[in-house]
Amino acid sequence: MIKEKNAWSMNGFLGIILIAALLAGTVFSFIEQQFIIGGICLIVAVTLGSGITLIQPNQSAVVIFLGKYMGSIRKEGIVITVPFSVRRMISLRVRNFNSNRLKVNDVNGNPIEIAAVIVFKVVDAAKAVFDVDKYEQFVEIQSETAIRAVATKYPYDTFKDVELTLRGNAEEVSSELTAELQDRLKVAGVEVIEARLTHLAYSTEIAQAMLQRQQASAIIAARQQIVEGAVGMVQDAITQLEKSGGIELDDERRVSMANNLLVSIVSDHGTQPVINTGSLYQ
Structure with missing residues (x-):
C-alpha cells in the first residue's frame, strides 16, 4: 500500500523570480550571440516553469x-x-454524502x-489516488453497504426495552455505523467524522399492517402496566383497611373487595357504584 510522503518543492515566488532572471539571461545571451548559454538558460527556465503549481487551502497535490x-x-x-510531473489535486475539505433510500430487511x-x-x-x-479507483464512488458504494450491514442487525422497533432498535437508539446505531464505515474506508485514506440516519420507515407494502401492530403492542404494554399497578394498589388498600381500619374480612369478602377495586381501577370508563343499604331481614 502507498504511504503518503512529502514531495520536493520550493517557494513559488522565488522560483518565478529565478525563471524571470533565466529568461532575461536568455534574451541577453541571444543578443550577444552566445547561443549555447542562451539555450541552456531557456531550457532551465522551461524546466522550472513546468513545475509551477497553485495549491488552494485544504487541498493536496499528488505528484x-x-x-x-x-x-x-x-x-x-x-x-x-518536480518538473514535467503530473499533479493530481485532491480536496481535503469536509464533505457530506447523502445516501439513497435503501430497502433492507431488519433483524x-x-x-x-x-x-x-x-x-x-x-x-x-496518496491512498485516495492509488489504493482505490475513484475514491468518491468507493465512498458511496461502501457507505450503502455499511448501512445495509448495520440495519440488518437490529429490529425497527420494540416495546420490551430489552434490545437496541433502529428507531429508539439512534445514538448507538449512529456510532456503530460510523465505526463500520471507518473500517471500510480507511483503505482509501478517508476519515469518517459522523454518520447519522436521515430516513427510517417501514416499506409501503407493510406500513399499515405494522402501524396496527405497533398500536396493538402499545395497548398491550399499557394494559400490562395498568394491571400491575392496580394489583399493588388493591393489596395495599386491603392491608391498610385490616390494619388501621379495624375491619376484619373473611376470604369471600376479601375476594369481593379485590374484584370491585380491580374493576374500578382497570376500567376504561368511570364505574357506577352500587350502594347496598342493607335488607329487611338483616
Missing part, C-alpha cells in the same frame, strides 16, 4: 513523475515541484426504508 509517486504537497499557495425480516448522511474527509491523498 507523479513517469508513473512513479514522488510525494504530496499540502502547502498552500504557489510552489515549484426480524421486516422490510424497511433507510437512508443516512455521511460526513467525511480525505486524510491521506
Whole structure:
C-alpha cells in the first residue's frame, strides 16, 4: 500500500523570480550571440516553469513523475515541484454524502426504508489516488453497504426495552455505523467524522399492517402496566383497611373487595357504584 510522503518543492515566488532572471539571461545571451548559454538558460527556465503549481487551502497535490509517486504537497499557495510531473489535486475539505433510500430487511425480516448522511474527509491523498479507483464512488458504494450491514442487525422497533432498535437508539446505531464505515474506508485514506440516519420507515407494502401492530403492542404494554399497578394498589388498600381500619374480612369478602377495586381501577370508563343499604331481614 502507498504511504503518503512529502514531495520536493520550493517557494513559488522565488522560483518565478529565478525563471524571470533565466529568461532575461536568455534574451541577453541571444543578443550577444552566445547561443549555447542562451539555450541552456531557456531550457532551465522551461524546466522550472513546468513545475509551477497553485495549491488552494485544504487541498493536496499528488505528484507523479513517469508513473512513479514522488510525494504530496499540502502547502498552500504557489510552489515549484518536480518538473514535467503530473499533479493530481485532491480536496481535503469536509464533505457530506447523502445516501439513497435503501430497502433492507431488519433483524426480524421486516422490510424497511433507510437512508443516512455521511460526513467525511480525505486524510491521506496518496491512498485516495492509488489504493482505490475513484475514491468518491468507493465512498458511496461502501457507505450503502455499511448501512445495509448495520440495519440488518437490529429490529425497527420494540416495546420490551430489552434490545437496541433502529428507531429508539439512534445514538448507538449512529456510532456503530460510523465505526463500520471507518473500517471500510480507511483503505482509501478517508476519515469518517459522523454518520447519522436521515430516513427510517417501514416499506409501503407493510406500513399499515405494522402501524396496527405497533398500536396493538402499545395497548398491550399499557394494559400490562395498568394491571400491575392496580394489583399493588388493591393489596395495599386491603392491608391498610385490616390494619388501621379495624375491619376484619373473611376470604369471600376479601375476594369481593379485590374484584370491585380491580374493576374500578382497570376500567376504561368511570364505574357506577352500587350502594347496598342493607335488607329487611338483616
